[in-house]
Amino acid sequence: MVYEVMVDGKPHRLELETAAGGWGCRLDGRPIHIDAVITRGDVLSLLVDGHSYEIKREQTANDLYMWVGSTCFAVELRDPRSLRSRNKNAGDEMGARKILAPMPGRIVRLLVAENSEVEAGQGIVVVEAMKMQNEIKSPKKGIVKKISATPGAAVNPGDVLAIVE
Amino acid sequence: MFKKILIANRGEISVRIIAACREMGIVTVAVYSDVDRAALHVRKSDEAYSIGPAPAAESYLRMDKILDVAKRSGAEAIHPGYGFLSENAKFAQACADAGVKFIGPTPHSMEMMGSKTRARQEMEKAGVPVVPGISRGLISPEEGEEVAARIGYPVMLKAAAGGGGKGMRLVHTSGELRSALESARSEAQRSFGDSEVYIEKAIVNPRHIEMQVLADEHGNTVWLGERECSIQRRHQKVLEEAPSPVVDPDMRRRMGEVAVKVAQAANYTNAGTVEFLVDQQKNFYFLEMNTRLQVEHPVTELTTGLDLVHLQIRIAAGEKLPFTQSDVEMRGHAIECRIYAEDPDNNYFPSPGKITLLLAPSGPGIRRDSGMYEGWSVPMDYDPLLAKLIGYGTDRQQAIMRLQRALGEYFVAGIKTNISLFQRILGDADFREGKLDTGYLDRLLAKGNPEITSDALERDKKALESIAAIAAGMFAVLDPVSPGSKNGDIGGPAAIPSNWKRKGRSETLR
16 A cells, blocks of 8 residues: 655655554655554554554544644645545646635625635635634635625535635 | 522533532533533533523523523522623522522622722722722823822723723823723723723733632631732633742732632622732732632632532532631642633634544543533634643642643644643743743743744654654554545545445455
8 A cells, every 4th residue: 555645745655564463664665663553533553663652633624634742744645546536636736626614603704706816825705703703715826716605604614615716 | 408500601610510519419400502402511410401592692691591490490599600690790689589599699799899990999998909090980081191190100091890801901101091091981881881991000010819718608708829810811811820929828818818808898708709910029909809700710629629619509508618717728739721712823713613533631630620522513602711621739840740741631623722822831931930920921922833943843843744644544544534535626525435445445455
């Protein structure tokens, strides 16, 4: 099994195979002795050369994170053999991106109109929760193809607010 | 003793009061709004009744609905917790009128302490030290300038009905006074429906230290030691400890005696807290009295060995305090961290949502008062306080070490929390030396995130990066739940983790 793993934006090549008494693991070509057990959903106990790590997996509407102790890493995992992940890979850079509500809240106002050009990081809509307002930003430079958020409406995490292409 | 108590609150404090009732063999009645049906306090209570829609004004603040539940359920007493109706004299009166015991002080004491100018007047009469200034509303800007010239700049303008920093203005020079008074008055009118604003000398870089008192209904009042509450942000406390690093036994006794005097001047009964501002010369001045159980009461419980909620209930039931002042002994050191649903990377913006994973610490010297559980969705309608983590040790150093250990074990996924902030505070040199004032936290946050500046941490992080990469792969093999499947792809159905696929993958590996 071979994976391309992006950790905080840096690419790594990870090879995993079952071996006697554990797992054979090569990271960027370097062999590493590991042992791994899922202790409960989303919590992995990993032994690396005798060092013990507890790793927590967190998935949000948009991203995947690995928490090693109290340190958080944004992770993207690609299986090079999978057509699906290759397609998705292309979509990340060139295709349309949905902007999803990261938290439950209420739409306060829209900051851009449909068909307007936006920069990466530019605010698209303002969502209010717990009496505070939060700007939801564009993940990429492009054109706002669609805005599905309406001011005053309640949103749930994962709801599509807008699409940027 | 009461057989049944209604808890007119929600969240961690509701759960904490339910625990005390259960320990005392008292049946508990919870109330909940539409978004709190699945809340922990409903699960933990013996009985629970719906009181309406999510907005607090339509549920947890509705006296009529709560008293109706009390009547229907046969509850003999109501514990208001903190916030919501806890300091509302009208509610205390309404309870009395309905023949239900309000677990707290009388409406009369609450009214006296509810207006800051009225409380100041009473305290001056009783000989309690107050910050130099005047104890009634300002009549004109000219009067303000005259008083300010007498007591010396900087001065503070404060709304008489104020709280939470609303209607407060710091004034450095006489030129600023007129416009500051105008804006303070209009803000006070908007926030509290009362534009009365008074003036007092501004204490520069004060500490905020408060004294717990307890009074029964037979004239006995005791003090239970101070809590250092200087670590605040936007006038909200974030971390509290007992004892304060600057209070010695003599100062503690003097503060305690003043606090008892304050309580007695108000004919105070039940649990209350007298807040003081302390200047750099350790002079302390009466600030206000909180006529309720405080969020941070656990640090006093741990250092005195008393259960304040048990005692509140016993006092409300008419019992005498079971001990005297000379029986009160303080031991060890306790520090409380308020775990809020807020995002440290986004200016501590509130972060409601579903808790997808919760790993909670326990063990030696750790107390955790929590209102959350894994799988629960934190509603967006209320205060973002999720839980309190309290560390206790024989001394301050040990309490800090235990908290650092426990914070490292505390993990909440799905929403953001301020857990990382406490690791920063507890590791900070000024905090370690007890150099605290109300500006401490803003200064610490202005320093920026040490993770970016420290080379050692950067190296550590690099080493952990490969661990994260291996973990991501192992998760994919052992527990695949379509990582990144929701990652912004358009239209396609979310990948459903298939047992066939999973089986197939592990077979290929063998």
